Amino acid sequence: MPQGDKSAYTDKQKRQAEHIEESYEKCGLSEEEAEKRAWATVNKQDGGGKKSGSGRKK
Numbered sequence: 001m002p003q004g005d006k007s008a009y010t011d012k013q014k015r016q017a018e019h020i021e022e023s024y025e026k027c028g029l030s031e032e033e034a035e036k037r038a039w040a041t042v043n044k045q046d047g048g049g050k051k052s053g054s055g056r057k058k
Helices: 011-026 031-046
Strands: none
Touching: 011 031
16 A cells, blocks of 8 residues: 555544544644644554454454
């Protein structure tokens, strides 16, 4: 997956990032910086994109 590709994220994660980005822009950040911080926040919360597997650890 190329860097910056958001296809591995769920719709919920994309909505969260969009909402967070809007909040950062209201605080006066540039659009580019707000987007970077929004995706960093989503990654920190969820650990990245979609996860596969049953959820059981071995």
